[in-house]
Amino acid sequence: MRIKLIAFGCSNNQAESEIMAGLLKEAGYEIVDAKADLTIVSMCNVKGPSFNKGLRAAKDAKGKVIISGCIPFSQIAKISKEIPRASIVSTHNICSIKNAVERLAKGERVELVGKKHSENLLSEAKGDFERKRENVCMPRIRKNKVIGIVPISSGCMGECSYCAVKAIKGELASYPVESIVKETEQCVKEGCKEIWLTAQDTGCYGTDIGKSLPELLNAVLTVPGDFKVRLGMANPNFVYGCVDEMVGIYKNPKMFRFMHIPVQSGSDNVLKKMNRHYTCAQFVEIVGKLRKAIPDITISTDIIVGFPEESDADFNESLDVIEKTKPSVLNLNRYWPMPETKAALMKQFRSEVLRERCSIMLKAFQRMALDEKKKAVGKELMVLIDDKVKGDSYIGRTDCYTPVGVKGKLVLGQMVRVKIVKATSNYLNGEKM
Missing domain, CATH: 2.40.50.140 (Nucleic acid-binding proteins)
Structure with a gap:
């Protein structure tokens, strides 16, 4: 059987797609980029448009279809109605992809959703079951041969009112430092020049196992070889407590001088409604400390415009924080109500307001970013x-x-x-x- 895999969304989703490809190739299936008998689409559920893009790809696929990735329970019925032929294998069950494909080949429609399926499917060897709880040290077919995507945890410690990912991924489950180091060593051995440490929130790594992000990074940076580490998104409330340690780590030549810290809003009022556990002043302080010690560090941040009840004054505070911190990268998002979130129940803005605020913010950022990049x-x-x-x-x-x-x-x-x-x-x- 010829199998094609398509992944939408974050690097963690890409990593899961690479793992499924590796497991299927190990089982004797042919992994292809073109015409396939089976297409596996890994969905992203961060925003509605991303999820809809995945649905369109699944609908357009020829032959058999499996939908995987971040799939909220509330959307399973919708998927089954819109694409009756599609089987579903959720993010918690990617290590059972071989089992799902075998059943699909026999004519079954498969639904493996939620953690209980992963915990109950013990037909695999115990070692496989143990490793399925950590998406590290697994067979891989990399989309890009020089980039090794290394998940360091699953789930998070947040309860953001706009985000549906926590309901899908669950509570934080950090992977052991030694497993992550071993995966990094394997990536380097196979020729990877970039190691992407990824998670829903890298900042909270280790909180559940008595470890910390700086401790993990120091261990990874001892791996011999010619490579550089890119750290994935870390939320400000966790970075705030270890920023001094992070300054020292970023001075290691094996680290990309790049940090993704999503502020989401420059208004403390909005941050409270988002249920984000930090203040705008703390974000500004983090950026200030990093820039003082490492002047050329790339700061990447995220802003959501048009969050429910965001006043003009709140929006202007977001503009102010972007002016003050001058991030090199801005991931700008119009607010999108997601199913199963508290914010979706709040009064929503008209789309015209979202478009206007997004346009104002984008123009302000592009002006600042262009001025900065011209210096190079x-x-x-x-x-x-x-x-x-x-x-x-x-x-x-x-x-x-x-x-x-x-x-x-x-x-x-x-x-x-x-x-x-x-x-x-x-x-x-x-x-x-």
């Missing part, structure tokens, strides 16, 4: 080539994880010196020296 024009920088666009066009990453477009005869994983010739608000263009 004329400089010579070393970049790590980590993605191919098409033809002889590639994307490279600076030590601060800034994307640089480069053309030429290049190889993924190669370090090249480039001269920056152009800047936009989102990326740089360089010429190979």
Whole structure:
């Protein structure tokens, strides 16, 4: 059977898709990028449009279909109604994908949803059951051969009023430090030049097992080899307590000088309604400490505009925090009501308000980001080539994880010196020296 896998959303979802591909190849199935007998679509449920995009991909797929990834219980009936032929294997059951495919091949429609299925499917060897609780040290087929995506935990400690992911992923379950180090060693051995440590919230790593994020990072950075670590999203309330340790860690040359800290709103009033456990002042303090110690660090943050009951004054405070902290990357999102969330029950804004606020915020950010990136024009920088666009066009990453477009005869994983010739608000263009 020829099987194609499509993943939407975060790097953790991509990692789960790579694991399913590895498990299926290990079982003798052919993994393809084109025409397939079975398509496995890994869904993202962070925003409604992302989920709908996954549904469209599943509907358009030829042959048999399995829908996987972040699937809320409230959407299972909708999926079954819209795509009756689709089987469902939730995020907690990816290690049972071989079992699901075997049953599907016999003509069954399979539904493996929720943790209970994962806990009850003990037909696999005990070792497989143990490892299925940690999505590390698993067979993989990587989408990008030079990027090793290493999940460090599942679930989170938050209760954000707008987010449905907690209801799907559950409480925080941190993976052992030694397992993550072993996975990193394997990635490096297989030629990965970038290690992406990923989770729903990397900041709370270890809280449940008596460990901490700095402790994990220090262990990973002892792994020998030529690679750099990119840390995934970490929420401010957890970073705030370890920012001084993080400053020291970011000075290690194996770390990309890049930190993704989602503020979500510049208004403490809105943050309380979002049930985010920090203040805007704490976010600003974190950024200030990082920038003081590491002036060229890339700060990435997220903003939600149009959250229910966000006043004009609240929105202006979000503009102010972006002006004050000047992030290099802004993931800007219009608020989208998600099923099974408290915020979805609140009074919603008209779409016109969301569009207007999004436009104002985007223009303000692009102006600041362009001014900052223009400072790189004329400089010579070393970049790590980590993605191919098409033809002889590639994307490279600076030590601060800034994307640089480069053309030429290049190889993924190669370090090249480039001269920056152009800047936009989102990326740089360089010429190979």
